[in-house]
Amino acid sequence: MGYYTQAARDVWTLLIELQPQTGDSGGGISRDEYISQVARDIQSKLPEVFDLDVIRKKLGLEISPTSVVLLQELERFNKLTLRMIRSLAELQRALAGEVGMSSELDEVARALFNGQIPVIWRKLAPDTLKSLGNWMIHFKRRHEQYSSWVDEGEPCVMWLSGLHIPESYLTALVQATCRKNGWPLDHSTLYTQVTHYRSEDEVKERPGQGCFVSGLYLEGADWDIEKGCLVRSKPRVLVSQLPILKIIPIEARRLKLQNTLRTPVYTTSMRRNAMGVGLVFEADLFTTKHISHWVLQGVMYGGRAIDSFDRRILTVYMDEYLGDFIFDTFQPFHFFHSDSGGGISRDEYISQVARDIQSKLPEVFDLDVIHKKWGLEISPTSVYCYESWNALTNSPSG
Structure with a gap:
């Protein structure tokens, strides 16, 4: 389901980007007027930046680790706010014809027209998949939490x-x-x-x-x-x-x-x-329930399954070869199904593998014949080869 949701989101994003970027926006106003309205609406909602010097004095000399985090968060939030204020002001001047429309301002205008977050804002903001409208609600709530943290404590x-x-x-x-x-x-x-x-x-x-x-x-x-x-x-x-x-x-x-x-x-x-x-x-x-149940549901995400498509394949595969018992018990399980899919039992499958390996095994070397072939004068490398093979064939694992 996650795969299809993401695919649908990507399709709609492409369709929005392919819509005409010139002419009327459908509301009786031109594209530039619509962008200007959106920019003014955002400007009216932007808060003032936090005065970090005043906040540092308020916290005193003995600053707790969480207070350090607060100062770092406020510094990042100030950078984002200032960037938004500056870019929107420049965009309004560009739309009025007072300055030239740079490639950066053109990207901001296109994003505002499509209801997306401009790239220059996204670089200074936390990762998000929200649209511009929802992101502004999130932005306002962030400011409220920071203000409450500064005024009333953690x-x-x-x-x-x-x-x-x-x-x-x-x-x-x-x-x-x-x-x-x-x-x-x-x-x-x-x-x-x-x-x-x-x-x-x-x-x-x-x-x-x-x-x-x-x-x-x-x-x-x-x-x-x-x-x-x-x-x-x-x-x-x-x-x-x-x-x-x-x-x-x-x-x-x-x-x-x-x-x-x-x-x-x-x-x-x-x-x-x-x-x-x-x-x-x-x-x-x-x-x-068994942890593997939630692994298949996608709650815990690990291994080599790197996206929703891989996770769907993993779910089908493990359900086919492990069966339903894995979801309801805590007993250990093995990655083998009683029916391998070819209509044979487990013992018959093992026997087939063993016969296949046997058919590929070579004959052992006759060391006595090889020793006579080399004669009495044997080079050091031949001695090493002879001793290595002798040790290998006489070892318990060999």
Whole structure:
């Protein structure tokens, strides 16, 4: 399903890019007027940049690891905001004929006309697959979380999707906990628990250690909040929202998990690239089913299956050769089916392989004949060849 969804998204993207870029936009106004309206609407929603000097003075000299993350996030957010302000102002002047339309401004205009995020903005923003309208809603909510963090302190529930680099915040949590408890940093890790909170408003205070995070979604599964475990997705529901997640730093030696699926958390539904960029962390989700069941559902994504198409092939193959028993039991399994697909049993198949190998085995060398052929004067290389072959043929494995 993920393969077809992505294919449909790509087709619509190409169709939008192929639409006429000149003439009326269909609303009685010209293309330039439409772009100018969109630019003015975005300009009216852009916030002022954060004053980092004032915020640093407010935090004081003893800055916690999470406060360092806040300053880094605000710096990146300021760069994006300034780039948007500058490019939109230049675009308005270019549309008015005051300055020339450069290739960069032309790309911005085309993106605004198509409802997409301009490339020069995308380079300074977190990875996203959103359209321009949804991305602006996301942008506004990011600013609200940063403002609340600056004015009221670290939020009780961190909206993880609103951070530019969410893994840096999780690393800061581990550092702060290690400093507090005197743990070695390289021997510490993260453990997660799915809470019974469905929304951020239900959480009234921060946990003693770790944090609550929101903004996570499950693909290929659903979460039963009453039983507290992974369940099958509902019909026609591809993605479901995960309840508030509690992330707890812990010493690695104390972490012992059973019936738990280590589920990767990615920034977007495109998961990660070959370099691993896109993976944030791994969440621990309780399950009553065999882990291989969720592997086939695409909840945990690994091995050499690198896209949705490969995952569909993997699902069909393993279902054919492993059968249904793998989904309902925790017993060990072997990658062999009682019927190999050719109408023969397992023993007959092994016998065929053995006969095929036997037919390809050569005869052994007659060392006595070879020794007489070489005569009494044998070169060092011939002696080495003779001893090596003698040792090979007389070895237990030979």
